[in-house]
Amino acid sequence: MSTAKPTAGADKSAAESSEQYLTFMLAGEEYGVDILRVQEIKGWDKVTRIPHTPDYVLGVINLRGAVVPILDLRRRFGLETIAFGPTTVVIVVRVMSGRGERTVGMVVDAVSEVYNVDAADTKPPPDVCGTVDTVFVKALVTIEEKMLILLDIDRLIGNSIADELVPGAAVA
Amino acid sequence: MTIDLEMAEIAKVFFQESREGLDVMESGLLSLGATADRENINTIFRAAHSIKGGSATFGFAEVAGFTHGVETLLDEMRNGVRPVTAEAIQTLLQACDCLREMIAATEAEQPLDQVRIASLNGDIKHILGEANEAPAPARAAGDEAAGTHAASEPGGWRVRFEPVADLLRLRNEPTRMFAELRRLGTMVAHADTSRLPLLDALDPESCYVSWNIDITAQIPRGKLDEVFDWVDSGCRLEFTPTGGSAPVAAAPGAAAQPQAAAGDAWSAETKAVSPNETKTVALAEAKAAAPADADRSAPGGAPAQKASGDSGSIRVATEKVDNIINLVGELLITQSMLSSFADGIDPNDLDRLRQGLSQLARNTRELQESVMQIRMLPISFAFNRFPRIVHDLSRKLAKKVELKLSGEGTELDKTVLEKISDPLVHLVRNALDHGLETPERRVAAGKHETGTLELAAFHEGGNIIIEVRDDGAGLNKAKILQKARERALVAPDQDLTDEQIDNLIFMPGFSTAEQISDVSGRGVGMDVVRRNINDLGGHVQIASKEGLGSTIRIRLPLTLAILDGQLVRVGKEIYIISLLAIVETIQVARERVNTLVGHTEVFRLRDEYLPVVKLCDQFGVEPDSRSAEDGLLVVLEADGKRVGVLVDDLLAQQQVVIKSLESNFKSVAGIAGATILGDGTVALIIDAPGLISSAAKQGVGAVAAHAA
Numbered sequence: 001m002s003t004a005k006p007t008a009g010a011d012k013s014a015a016e017s018s019e020q021y022l023t024f025m026l027a028g029e030e031y032g033v034d035i036l037r038v039q040e041i042k043g044w045d046k047v048t049r050i051p052h053t054p055d056y057v058l059g060v061i062n063l064r065g066a067v068v069p070i071l072d073l074r075r076r077f078g079l080e081t082i083a084f085g086p087t088t089v090v091i092v093v094r095v096m097s098g099r100g101e102r103t104v105g106m107v108v109d110a111v112s113e114v115y116n117v118d119a120a121d122t123k124p125p126p127d128v129c130g131t132v133d134t135v136f137v138k139a140l141v142t143i144e145e146k147m148l149i150l151l152d153i154d155r156l157i158g159n160s161i162a163d164e165l166v167p168g169a170a171v172a
Numbered sequence: 173m174t175i176d177l178e179m180a181e182i183a184k185v186f187f188q189e190s191r192e193g194l195d196v197m198e199s200g201l202l203s204l205g206a207t208a209d210r211e212n213i214n215t216i217f218r219a220a221h222s223i224k225g226g227s228a229t230f231g232f233a234e235v236a237g238f239t240h241g242v243e244t245l246l247d248e249m250r251n252g253v254r255p256v257t258a259e260a261i262q263t264l265l266q267a268c269d270c271l272r273e274m275i276a277a278t279e280a281e282q283p284l285d286q287v288r289i290a291s292l293n294g295d296i297k298h299i300l301g302e303a304n305e306a307p308a309p310a311r312a313a314g315d316e317a318a319g320t321h322a323a324s325e326p327g328g329w330r331v332r333f334e335p336v337a338d339l340l341r342l343r344n345e346p347t348r349m350f351a352e353l354r355r356l357g358t359m360v361a362h363a364d365t366s367r368l369p370l371l372d373a374l375d376p377e378s379c380y381v382s383w384n385i386d387i388t389a390q391i392p393r394g395k396l397d398e399v400f401d402w403v404d405s406g407c408r409l410e411f412t413p414t415g416g417s418a419p420v421a422a423a424p425g426a427a428a429q430p431q432a433a434a435g436d437a438w439s440a441e442t443k444a445v446s447p448n449e450t451k452t453v454a455l456a457e458a459k460a461a462a463p464a465d466a467d468r469s470a471p472g473g474a475p476a477q478k479a480s481g482d483s484g485s486i487r488v489a490t491e492k493v494d495n496i497i498n499l500v501g502e503l504l505i506t507q508s509m510l511s512s513f514a515d516g517i518d519p520n521d522l523d524r525l526r527q528g529l530s531q532l533a534r535n536t537r538e539l540q541e542s543v544m545q546i547r548m549l550p551i552s553f554a555f556n557r558f559p560r561i562v563h564d565l566s567r568k569l570a571k572k573v574e575l576k577l578s579g580e581g582t583e584l585d586k587t588v589l590e591k592i593s594d595p596l597v598h599l600v601r602n603a604l605d606h607g608l609e610t611p612e613r614r615v616a617a618g619k620h621e622t623g624t625l626e627l628a629a630f631h632e633g634g635n636i637i638i639e640v641r642d643d644g645a646g647l648n649k650a651k652i653l654q655k656a657r658e659r660a661l662v663a664p665d666q667d668l669t670d671e672q673i674d675n676l677i678f679m680p681g682f683s684t685a686e687q688i689s690d691v692s693g694r695g696v697g698m699d700v701v702r703r704n705i706n707d708l709g710g711h712v713q714i715a716s717k718e719g720l721g722s723t724i725r726i727r728l729p730l731t732l733a734i735l736d737g738q739l740v741r742v743g744k745e746i747y748i749i750s751l752l753a754i755v756e757t758i759q760v761a762r763e764r765v766n767t768l769v770g771h772t773e774v775f776r777l778r779d780e781y782l783p784v785v786k787l788c789d790q791f792g793v794e795p796d797s798r799s800a801e802d803g804l805l806v807v808l809e810a811d812g813k814r815v816g817v818l819v820d821d822l823l824a825q826q827q828v829v830i831k832s833l834e835s836n837f838k839s840v841a842g843i844a845g846a847t848i849l850g851d852g853t854v855a856l857i858i859d860a861p862g863l864i865s866s867a868a869k870q871g872v873g874a875v876a877a878h879a880a
Contacts, residue, residue: 048854049745050833051791052841060837060846060854065502067846067854069837102836161838 018118023148024091024108027079031108032115032141032150039092039103041111044084056160058107063092070105071160082109095157104157115148117141122150135159179230182557186226187279191272193219198268201261210250216264217246218700222594223271225601229561234284235274241296242267248300263295328357328389329396332410334382339407341377350385352399357389386414490587496543500536501829507536508826508850537827547587551629551638552580554593558600558627565604572611572622573604579629584636588728592638595701595712599640599724600625602698607644607722617719619643631752632861635710635844636728643721647714649673674714674722678702735830735857737847739823740806743793746855747819748828748847753860755807755814757822760800775805775816782807782816785863790842796820808860815864830857 021032047059047070056075060067070090074081087110095102122139136156141148200216220243227235242264248254270285270292277284335346353359362384369380387396393411400409511529555577566573584592608614608623615621626641649670656662656676668676678698705712705726716722737748764776765784773784784805788795797803797820805816828847833840833856844859 046853048846048856049791049793050837050840050843050856051793057837060833062848062852062854065498065505065831065848067831067833067836067848099834104836 018116021115021117021148021150022091023112023115024089025110025112026073026077026108030112030146030148032117032148033091033093033153035114037093037095037153039094042090042092042105044088044090044107054160061090061105063103063105066103068092068103068105069161070107071157072107074107074109076156076160093153093157095154097154097158097161102157102161104161115143117143117148117150125149179560182560183230183279185557186230187275190223190226190275193223194268194272194275198265201265201268204256204261213246213250213256217243217250220246225597229557229564229597231564232278234289235271235278238267238271238274238289238293241293241300242271245296245300254299260299263292263299267292267296328414329385329387329391329393330412330414331385331387331396332382332408332412333385333400334408335379336407337375337378337380339379346379346381346383349399353385353387353396356391356395356399357387359388360386362386388414493543493546497547500539500543503536503539504827504829505848505850505852507532509852512850547585548583549586549589550580551582551584551589551636554584554589554596555580555627555629557593557597561597561600562604562625565601569604570610571604571608573608574622574624576624576626577628578626582629582631582636584629584728588636591704592726592728595704595726596627596638596640598698598701600627603640603642603644603722603724607642607646609645613645617645632727638726638728640724640726641721646718646720646722647674647677647716649716649718652676671715674716677714678712735828735847736825737828737857738806738825739849739855740787740819741821741823742787742791742819743795745791745793746823746849746853747787747791748855748857749806749808749817750844750857750860751825753808755809757804757806758816760803760805760818762801765800773800775800777807777816780814782814784816784818786818787858788818790863808864813864817858817863828855828857 020035022035022038023030023032025031045061047061049059050057050069056072058070058072060069062068072081084107088107089111090105090107091111092103092105095104122141125134125137125140136152136159138150138152141150196219197216200212200219204212204216220239224236224239224243227233227239245254245260245264249256249260254260270288274284274289276282333346333349335344339346350359350361364382364384365380367380367382368374374380393413396411400407507529511533517525558577559575562573562575603625608625609617611621614623624641624643626639628637628639628641630637653662653668653673653676656673656679657664661676661679662668678701702712705728710726710728712724712726714722714724735748736751738751738754740747740749758777760775765773766776766781767773774781775784776782784800786795786798787793788798795803800818803818803820804822805818806822807814807816828849830845831847831854833843833846842859842863844857844862846854846856849855
């Protein structure tokens with residue numbers, strides 16, 4: 001697996017204290033998700049729309065027999081929407097939820113790099129953040145003079161799906 | 173089929189489940205040694221609770237009584253009252269073994285090992301801190317006997333013990349006697365194996381070994397006689413006092429006395445250390461206790477009959493079957509993909525291709541159906557045990573109950589069925605114990621003295637619904653709320669709707685029963701019920717009217733099911749409607765459509781007015797046309813209500829494999845699930861009852877009520 005910036009420490013310490021993140025672009029910012037959670041990256045394809053869902057749920061696709069929902073992260077974060085272009089990709093991730101593992105696809109502008117991120121280098125997100133709801137941000141980290149936003153995808157996806165149950169569909 | 177036969181079938185299930193429960197308890201207890209986590213204790217406790225409940229139901233009072241002690245100990249551990257000590261774990265493990273034997277004996281209709289039960293019960297009570305001054309009877313008797321004889325005695329004895337070959341078949345255990353001798357003083361036994369034949373000539377149930385035993389103890393001859401009392405007809409005995417006296421030959425005694433209970437007690441203890449390897453090793457390792465026990469307690473009689481239910485069926489890992497089902501599902505998709513491809517091929521080859529494809533289609537479908545059938549079982553498997561449960565419980569509680577069952581033929585996935593059985597038992601027990609009132613109270617409340625308990629199963633949309641209805645007292649909302657506040661399940665100032673209060677009973681650790689009984693009331697029931705159902709992807713809800721009764725509604729997804737579907741098109745979207753829900757499809761004539769108060773349209777179908785649900789509005793899709801006469805009206809029926817659903821076009825009818833939307837997403841109102849069409853795209857399956865109720869939310873329902 002190629003890394004853009006090998007950490008200074010030995011392999012052992014790298015394995016212990018650093019994690020690999022896949023980064024992607026979204027409206028000019030670079031976001032990172034834990035690479036172990038990424039199942040695959042695929043091109044944008046037609047989806048089947050689902051009624052009674054928020055606009056950022058674009059629909060579902062058939063991923064080798066499984067019905068997988070596709071979220072538009074631009075819409076999820078309240079960013080300006082753009083037409084999907086040749087670099088537009090769907091990052092399929094596995095997230096943990098109260099009911100077990102879910103597979104969900106996220107539409108992003110483009111995939112970027114894979115970085116090794118040392119846990120010691122990460123900074124907690126500031127309390128106020130302009131565009132992104134900060135609860136979904138696990139940490140910020142500076143790599144090659146760029147800011148990387150590390151996402152807590154369990155929380156992001158869980159919040160995007162489970163917390164918006166259709167009223168009356170379930171009694172907790 | 174007679175009642176007895178049916179009961180035997182059901183009891184067999186109980187025995188099977190109990191064994192599984194014991195396995196769970198055992199592994200739980202074993203891992204408890206390392207970490208004493210609450211969840212683990214809970215699991216063990218639930219297993220014990222199920223065994224107790226089941227055994228009580230079938231009238232195995234001894235098993236139930238014994239388990240009750242075990243359960244009480246576990247309950248105290250669970251509540252943190254009792255520390256989890258190694259001693260307690262050991263005792264509980266022994267209790268598991270004992271229970272396993274009890275269940276085996278009960279199943280084989282053999283007498284129970286009372287001594288062992290009493291002794292373990294004593295141990296449990298001891299741990300529980302209750303006075304236990306009564307040790308196992310057999311041991312007590314032995315000790316007493318030891319005290320009575322104190323006559324002249326030499327310094328020791330040499331005993332020559334030559335048993336006859338069928339000593340073991342007469343269910344005597346030499347080691348039992350050795351253990352007894354060891355209690356008298358220092359004992360050294362030398363085995364004489366000169367009679368031992370070669371392996372191929374060896375009969376594993378015969379005893380070929382004789383012993384020379386030296387005992388160093390000042391004991392009277394009578395003590396030794398006592399030890400060998402049970403075997404004296406089945407062996408040659410020679411007693412020589414070591415210390416000068418001449419050998420005394422022991423005359424073979426009269427009749428051997430069968431002392432089954434005591435014999436079993438000792439053999440259980442000495443099994444593992446028996447010197448007779450061939451037989452006892454086999455016994456100790458035999459996991460199924462039943463044949464071994466029967467062997468021992470029925471000398472020369474019929475060997476215990478092996479569990480007869482095994483014939484004609486094989487146990488296959490569910491995983492494997494699931495794999496096949498998935499594969500066949502894929503096959504179906506491939507097949508329809510090929511079918512659509514066939515439409516654009518060279519006409520010359522078309523016929524042959526079509527022929528092959530139709531054959532493939534038929535084979536695939538048959539294969540899929542038969543594979544699916546492996547997993548489907550009628551719910552009567554779960555329902556059949558209830559008449560007896562209700563019968564026994566109502567007698568015990570002195571209540572009059574009429575049980576009504578309906579929809580027993582509804583087929584359910586085997587896994588779902590297995591997992592739903594226990595929760596159903598809990599619900600039925602609860603309904604009888606807490607729901608239905610005594611005849612006096614019922615009469616006082618102006619109801620018929622016989623209460624009604626209904627169990628119903630039916631299909632609704634992509635789900636199976638199981639309802640447990642009683643016409644009892646209903647839930648006491650005030651009491652529930654008070655209890656919930658006491659237990660801090662609800663904040664003191666929190667306002668709850670009636671429905672929310674009712675559903676509080678599904679919270680963990682919630683039980684309003686004043687008295688803990690073996691019927692219900694430990695608070696394991698309802699939260700486990702809900703968890704089990706949620707684990708199945710289902711949903712449970714209770715609706716209750718005080719004084720009128722309660723209805724518990726379990727909604728289970730029809731996982732792994734296929735559906736005969738009608739593909740419909742609205743704009744660019746394709747949806748699937750279950751053929752079961754479709755009454756008819758009609759072309760709409762303009763003059764038959766009227767608009768009620770504002771913009772709700774109704775359609776006159778013969779002498780009935782149907783509300784028109786526009787799928788395009790429901791699902792927010794852009795249709796070809798918004799006016800009713802350009803489209804088709806699909807008349808759906810669910811829950812006794814009919815609506816007309818307006819679609820642009822009807823497409824093919826085909827069987828579709830239901831894929832859950834919930835596994836990766838969530839449930840969506842009006843959608844029962846999804847499927848994958850021949851071209852690989854996903855299509856949504858319409859949930860007819862859900863669609864009707866979500867239409868009702870938008871005001872159409874009021875009209876539906878009018879029209880109906």
